[in-house]
Amino acid sequence: MITGTSRVILHQLRTRPTGDSVIVGRLETGEVVELPPSGARVIEHLGRGLTVAETARLIAAETGEDVDVASFVTALTQFGFVARVDGSEVPGPIPRRPALPWITPRRAAWSLNPLLPWAVAALAGTAAVTMTVDPSLAPGYQSLFWSPYGSLVLLAVFGVGWPLVFLHELAHLVTARATGVPAYLELGTRLQFLVAQTDMSGIELAPRRHRLTAYLSGMAVNLIAACLAILTAATFEQASPWRLALQALALLALLPLAWQFLINMRTDLYYVLQDLTGSADLYADGLSYTRHLTHRVLHPRQDPPPTDPTLDLPPGQRRAARLYSAVLMTGTTLCLAALIFITAPADLTLLIHAVRQLGPDHGTLERLDGATVVLLLGGSQALWARTKWRQWRRRTTRT
Template identity: 50%
Template sequence: MEDVQDAEDLPRIEPSTHVLLHDLGVRRDGDEWIVGRMSTRTFVAMPAAGARAVELLGEGLSVARTERTLRAETGEEFDITDFIRDLAALGFVARIGDRPVPDVEPPRASLPWLRPQQVRFALSPVLPLLVGVLLSAAVAVLVRRPDLLPGYRDLLWSPHGSLVLLSGAAAGWALLFAHELAHLVTARAVGVPGRMRLGTRLQFLVMQTDISGIELAPRRHRLTAYLAGIALNLSVASALVIGLAVTDTGTTAHRLLAAALLLALMPLPFQLMVFTRTDLYFVLQDLTRCRNLYGDGLAYARYVFRRAVRLPRPGGTADADDPSTRLPPHERRAVRLYSVVLVAGTVACLAFMAAVTLPADITLLVRAARGLGPDHGVARNTDSAAVLVTLGGVNVLWLVTRWRDRRSRRSGG
């Protein structure tokens, strides 16, 4: 398919022109309306008059009649011609008059064979209750058996470092895939296509699921989709606790279950790092009714920094307007508070990487490289190769993913 045409390339729009819109979803959100096209995952917030104009155009009213209707209902004048051009730029218009508008290529969905009706159970109100029961049972077991609480030593279930690394990597990636699959399944149950892919958050390599379109769903379904991954991790961890309680301490099965339990719990503290747009970030954004908490928070932080050091804005001055003043009061307060968390958390993460993570990775990689060769035994060579493949592979994958994302942003993809 072709890209959407620029406004000047669109067919001429006359007062008598009728337009055909693509299938659009609409949901009221406070004083605004969310309007979007699920197939292209493009969504915008509009005032009530804009949503009403979309409704009238969708009913087949001409430009002139739409303007007259809106004027009669609101007492205000509206330029529907420009409005149609804006809709076309978003890919919402299929035809203007008798001429089709070139469409955009819709993003590919992960697991396209998975149908909403097949996963409707993910939206059942019974499911959170089952998760709660399982979690309560695990907490009760830990209260009676506090010795089952995992520690870092549980990861070292084998004396062979290569087995620990490879099994840990396999289990970790399997849990990560299951976490993202939970998001995808819940969103698909709502009718959102969803797409899983690798991404980066500061120094972290992550798997992420784009569930754009969930904005049109009711709040309960939105929050369910955002929290599905955390619920999956807690459910797995709870089942593992119960498994530990029924296996004999010291057995291989017990050690493996303890290691798996720690791997299931380890991603949960990361979710509190809302400055990296984790699952809890989207919950926070939804509850504060912000459109783009991260983007607006970053813009405000940059404004404050430039003002503090009196740096000129690119193409502007150091006294550029505060970007948060354009937001509604409730969003403005949330964005300004979030910007503090964003800056403090980012600085802390990067400082930790520079002081701890990076030196540790370099040390491990250097030791592994020195451990290879005919002068070392089979066990030492195997362990060194495992470290290089596992740790080195993750770092290379981070670099490749980061480069891909930056190139995609520069190309507008």
């Protein structure tokens, strides 16, 4: 029970002003909320040891607003911000154990050095000049087909691609950890895609340069790997197998950069766009507006017409949400079309060919090749299904 005489002890919270509001969050759990300035003042006064009633009177004197501080504290407990009320411990979410705990903010501080982006740009410029002088260094899709056996090609893609994915996510984790955010590595799904991702909940509380560095650090790692591979390949003769292998490595490092432009699936560039537009949740706003438009098309004669959910947003965020809704609809349609007409037929063809290789009319190497393809394709799809199920169950439980 929260009464006027209650004294509230809050967990360690961090705040950041943004526009006409204040972002408040608890880094240990990743919970972040956006409050009006008066809400932030309530938290500040409660943190000084004032009672609920004393805080309400002080807020009324400062702002002229009549704030129901008791209800506000009750709401804060639902976010896990309240540690004790009148000496009694308040149950809340248990902080997750951060991944790779030995990466402390002090050890990761170098990742926020402002000179690093310039160093990456210099490396990329050097690689671009090198490929201009010797165009044969530019990696093409032919670089991947270095063996007639599909299993060896897939093994190389998995063997090189997933370590690159880990380094990409590790860069997010290191830069987030440098800002004090715990960060967690996990698997996720984006439509039909299985992805590795870094939960950086709480990064919204960091300064903008640090936030953008955390969002773009993974792409920077891919770019660095590709540039180093190209510059190293330039030291080998054109017919050298090492040159071909390094070109394949560069291609595998560059391909994920194209994926980042699919902002309809909340990639790294999506979070950059969301930050630059000042939106709290651009995906949710765009999805809400998309559903609104769909409802209007399906029910054109509804009276009164449904209310536009973006009208409550500031003008800049409203425009961003409406534009993003078009990107969301177009991108999702194209991705699903690619699945139906390109990816699924290609995977099915490769799988059928692999199953046929398991027959008695084929040699040991061909059977091994077919078994490897079946295991890789089937295993990746099974992992996608398992991850999708876990995400759905976690979302349902949280709701």
